[in-house]
Amino acid sequence: MTLEQFSYDNKIVRNFAVATMVWGIVAMLVGLLIALQLPFPGLNFDAHTTFGRLRPLHTNAVIFAFVGNGMFMGVYYSLQRLMKARMFSDVLSKIHFWGWQLIIVSAALTLPFGITAGKEYAELEWPIDIAIALIWVVFGINMFGTIIKRRERHLYVAVWFYIATVVTVAVLHIVNSIELPISLTKSYSVYAGVQDALVQWWYGHNAVAFFLTTPFLGLMYYFLPKAVNRPVYSYRLSIIHFWALIFLYIWAGPHHLLYTALPDWAQSLGVVFSVMLIAPSWGGMINGLLTLRGAWDKVRDNVELKFFVVAVTAYGMATFEGPLLSLKSVNAVAHFTDWIVGHVHIGGMGWNGFLTFGILYWLIPRIYNTSLFSKKLAGFHFWIGTLGIMFYAIPMYFAGFTQHFMWKEFTEDGVLRYPNFLETVVQIVPMYKLRALGGFLYLTGALVMVYNLVKTAYSGKLIANEAAEAAALEKVYVAHDGSHWHRWIERKPVQLLIASLVVILIGGMVELIPTFMVKSNVPTIASVHPYTPLELQGRDIYVREGCYTCHSQMIRPFRFETERYGEYSKPGEFVYDHPFQWGSKRTGPDLHREGGRYPNSWHYNHMEDPRTMSPGSIMPPYAFMIEDDLDTTTTAAKIRAMQTLGVPYPEGYDAKANADLMKQADAISANLLKDGIKVMSNKEIVAIIAYLQRMGTDIKGEKNVEQK
Amino acid sequence: MAAVFFNVIALNAQATKQAKLELPSMFDNGTLNIAVLFAIVLVLIVLALVKSTVSLSKVLSQNKGKVSAIALMLLSSVSAFSQGVAAATAMPNPLPDWVFNPAVYLLGFLFTILLVTVYVLYKVNINLLKAMNHDTEVVAQEELQTETEEEKAPGFMRRIYLRMVDSVPVAHEKDILLDHDYDGIKELDNNLPPWWIYGFYVTIIFGVFYLLIYHVSGAGKLQAAEYQQELAVAAQEKEARMRASADNVNEDNVTALADAELVLKGKETFERLCVTCHLSNGGGTVGPNLTDDYWLHGGGIKNIFKTITHGVPNKGMISWSSQLSPKQIQQVASYVLTFKGKNVAGGKEPQGDKWVEEVVAAKDTTAAKNDTTLSAQVNAKDTIK
Incomplete structure (x- = not known):
């Protein structure tokens, strides 16, 4: 058996590390800005920097730019060493790296301009979606190529997680992003209403599972034992928790839609599978923390281990809290409030952020063949980061509870104690300030890290190609030798890939297919009609501005909601909504029954400057809609696209649509004039008013909504 | 936590x-x-x-x-x-x-x-500090020592703990070290922690029962039924309240309040909810001017009470009956009456018909006079507050 000489590609790892740091800072800066916009609405400078447009930028930058690059950095480093092979192709590595950065740049250049698909964490428009799919395939090929030419017979648990990640993210991304384009910058989700919601949250939830969790569990399985130099606690635990995790996770998406118009059976599946997820999730935490058994002394002086320990603990907390939040009674409290925001930031800042920081501290000195510039600064980063998380999360929990209980409180006379939604917002504004402080502390820590690591890099020299040697795998058939049965599949990457694909498809198919095929899941309501052309244009403005980041369109069947907003939302009301806009957070009130609640003039004044109509409001001003002309050249294409998607506009309506549009716009303009407001009927404001006045009115006044 | x-x-x-x-x-x-x-x-x-x-x-x-x-x-x-x-x-x-x-x-x-929290934190910290000061060798030796001691007499709680954790001590881990080696990472073959696996079983059983209760036996109330029940309870409570309060107000028997204290409450509600459309001085912006003699839906306490209660949805006035109790509406309506005849500067142009109170002229003047004094009283009280 001869040893083969080869080298590991450290340059690609370094590149991803730099990208992680750069995008991490950018993502956190945007996060800090939008956190400050809530208590200080004056920070919504212009149309491009409103909360509604920047919030998707923050989430996308954190998930895909910061965590994504961090994941690739860790995978490229560990995969080569676990496979005892250089990456399959340096060219593919480069395409992957630059392609991904290009996607991020195009996201940053489109989202502030309101180019969005309007679905959370999947806002990027269709050309970028295609680019993501292609680059992801490049990553997959590069990974599998490396696995195929490996010099290690068995695949380590980290690699199982990487494989599951690659397969599942591809499935999720493609299914959720099927859109019908009407131009280069605008498309409609092919799914509508309830179905769109289910697909979106099947995707959204599993983006958390397979983009933020499984790859990072893989990274933990490599970097934690490496850093502490101890054997992994239990091989059998890793087998059970891996398969259980990927099988169960995929079912849990509907827990984002509890007490909504989603069919009850799907909600219940979401509940029970989320609860069953506790143990598999904790399996990872246990295996990580118990690996430290007997070596806790190293945590004392080893900064990356400190980060790892907090990351794994945060993971354990978030994955325990998640199932609790999936219990309907708890969800009734938490949904639409800041509790959820706090929850995801424990995961994002604690688990993903700290694990990434730990890996950076471990890996940069190694690939630069030097030691860390300053342990003291790293220690400072650890403590200020931890403090930042606390300052972030605790006010959010507090704000969540407070607001929920204010929403639902009735007086002795049986009426809402805080009928004005704004009162419940004003109450928690101090919490928003504290949260921004938490974010600021966390960002400060990250900046200190960047300085520390740049200094470290300059003190050493990058080993672009790290020499290594290993014996080649003999191309002989190896019969299973009676050791643990799982050893078999660990030798078979393709079978492992297929097995994980099958396992993750089951849950998705069981939930998605009946929701699409069985008619009783979305009973038809006769009085629900398609949007008029003007309303449709207005709705697209609503999507463009990211109104769904603060306003829900989903009244839950609770007395405290129906008293406040009106009849609870029915599945049949959303059949023409491409994409659905139910939202997941109420920084402002629900808008599903907004139609007819206020006069047009109220909306006009409120959009121009929310604080004239609602003193103390924290909504951004939308005065630019009064200036900007509505683009009616797209109307025909939009109507045709809707027809393709099954919206019953009459044949040939696309040609007449603009005439109807102008008629309705003129009527609104005339109505505004009665209240002394002079506005041309071709302005965007007229369209958004038309949409707002239509919302939820289809079943208004109908005593018994007939659902067939 | x-x-x-x-x-x-x-x-x-x-x-x-x-x-x-x-x-x-x-x-x-x-x-x-x-x-x-x-x-x-x-x-x-x-x-x-x-x-x-x-x-x-x-x-x-x-x-x-x-x-x-x-x-x-x-x-x-x-x-x-x-x-x-x-x-x-x-x-x-x-x-x-x-x-x-x-x-x-x-x-x-x-x-x-x-107390419990402090105790737990204290214990955890002590253990952690101990662990942080001992390297692997020391831990292994300590474990061996406790092991030999325990062979003599393991306590009851300790036995349960050991059974639930079921882990091979660091000192013996060479016995369960697998021959796996991935870039230097080795793996132990510890059993699945029993507490973990039992917890897993419990959640699975929970899941089965949950689905049985809500979707098979029908014993669990799904959201629509839950909502209906909530409404029923609220309706019952409302009935009880109506029975309990002798002086309940409706659009037929409502009268203008003369008690400045109560009208001040009406003012507070007005300032909170109505001013966005009617302005603090009643002059109106989106909504009509309340300080002139012209009314779109009729003036006088009964009509105002009715308009607030049911709203005029197609004109943008919403129904407040779900947000305000009849008594509160009476208070607000009484406060609105105090605007009468003020004709504030900058108010909206008159809309609707001129409203004449259907009472004898003599009484009307006293009423108007009363309104003015009431208005003054309310404002005086407000300033004190």
Whole structure:
């Protein structure tokens, strides 16, 4: 058996590390800005920097730019060493790296301009979606190529997680992003209403599972034992928790839609599978923390281990809290409030952020063949980061509870104690300030890290190609030798890939297919009609501005909601909504029954400057809609696209649509004039008013909504 | 974790309560509600314990109805919280008053939690510090030592602990070290932690029962049924309230209030909800001018009461009946009447028809006069506040 000489590609790892740091800072800066916009609405400078447009930028930058690059950095480093092979192709590595950065740049250049698909964490428009799919395939090929030419017979648990990640993210991304384009910058989700919601949250939830969790569990399985130099606690635990995790996770998406118009059976599946997820999730935490058994002394002086320990603990907390939040009674409290925001930031800042920081501290000195510039600064980063998380999360929990209980409180006379939604917002504004402080502390820590690591890099020299040697795998058939049965599949990457694909498809198919095929899941309501052309244009403005980041369109069947907003939302009301806009957070009130609640003039004044109509409001001003002309050249294409998607506009309506549009716009303009407001009927404001006045009115006044 | 958090919030709430008589609204509702919920659990536990002692069981069984009624009231809201106390103290009973004061249990409970938390944190920290100062070799040796000691006499709790953890000590881990080696990473072959696997089974059983209860047996109420029940309870409560209050107001019997105190309440509601469309001085922007003699839907207390109650949805005036009680609407309507004849500068142009009160002229002047004095009184009271 001869040893083969080869080298590991450290340059690609370094590149991803730099990208992680750069995008991490950018993502956190945007996060800090939008956190400050809530208590200080004056920070919504212009149309491009409103909360509604920047919030998707923050989430996308954190998930895909910061965590994504961090994941690739860790995978490229560990995969080569676990496979005892250089990456399959340096060219593919480069395409992957630059392609991904290009996607991020195009996201940053489109989202502030309101180019969005309007679905959370999947806002990027269709050309970028295609680019993501292609680059992801490049990553997959590069990974599998490396696995195929490996010099290690068995695949380590980290690699199982990487494989599951690659397969599942591809499935999720493609299914959720099927859109019908009407131009280069605008498309409609092919799914509508309830179905769109289910697909979106099947995707959204599993983006958390397979983009933020499984790859990072893989990274933990490599970097934690490496850093502490101890054997992994239990091989059998890793087998059970891996398969259980990927099988169960995929079912849990509907827990984002509890007490909504989603069919009850799907909600219940979401509940029970989320609860069953506790143990598999904790399996990872246990295996990580118990690996430290007997070596806790190293945590004392080893900064990356400190980060790892907090990351794994945060993971354990978030994955325990998640199932609790999936219990309907708890969800009734938490949904639409800041509790959820706090929850995801424990995961994002604690688990993903700290694990990434730990890996950076471990890996940069190694690939630069030097030691860390300053342990003291790293220690400072650890403590200020931890403090930042606390300052972030605790006010959010507090704000969540407070607001929920204010929403639902009735007086002795049986009426809402805080009928004005704004009162419940004003109450928690101090919490928003504290949260921004938490974010600021966390960002400060990250900046200190960047300085520390740049200094470290300059003190050493990058080993672009790290020499290594290993014996080649003999191309002989190896019969299973009676050791643990799982050893078999660990030798078979393709079978492992297929097995994980099958396992993750089951849950998705069981939930998605009946929701699409069985008619009783979305009973038809006769009085629900398609949007008029003007309303449709207005709705697209609503999507463009990211109104769904603060306003829900989903009244839950609770007395405290129906008293406040009106009849609870029915599945049949959303059949023409491409994409659905139910939202997941109420920084402002629900808008599903907004139609007819206020006069047009109220909306006009409120959009121009929310604080004239609602003193103390924290909504951004939308005065630019009064200036900007509505683009009616797209109307025909939009109507045709809707027809393709099954919206019953009459044949040939696309040609007449603009005439109807102008008629309705003129009527609104005339109505505004009665209240002394002079506005041309071709302005965007007229369209958004038309949409707002239509919302939820289809079943208004109908005593018994007939659902067939 | 969550418990600690509640603890802190509720202690804050408690502190604020003592510091100021008037509670800030943040503590007025939610957070305290949760703390009260926890407290009730404790109360029930305490009651269960007390009940088991023979001497007190008779007393309690006589009071059983009352006790559970108090518990229910506590659950419903914080305002009921104080009522609960009042009701309890008003009842003649052989137990001292503090037994029925939920605040005692609340504080007792929070204090217990605090103690437990401090103890747990202390233990964890000590263990962690110990671990942090010992390297692997020392840990292994210590384990060996305790092992030999335990062979003699492992305590009951210790035996349960060991069985639930089922892990091979660091000192013996060479026996279960697998021949796996991935870039230097080795793996141990520890058993699945029994507490973990049993927990997993419990969640699976939970899942099966959950689906059976909600989707097979039909015993569990799904959201639509749950909502209907909530509405039914609210309707019952409303009926009870209507029966209880002799002076309930409706659009047929409503009269303009003359009590400045009550009209001031109406003013507060007006300032909170109505000013966005009608302006603070009643001059109107989106909504019509309330200070002139012209009314779109009729002037006078009855019409104004009706308009506020039902709204005029197609003109943008919403129905306030779900947000305001009839009494509150009466107060607001009475306050609106105080605008009469002010014809504020910059007000909206008159809309609708001129309204003439259907009363004899003489009375009308006194009424108008009264309105003016009432308006002055209300404003005076407002300034004092």
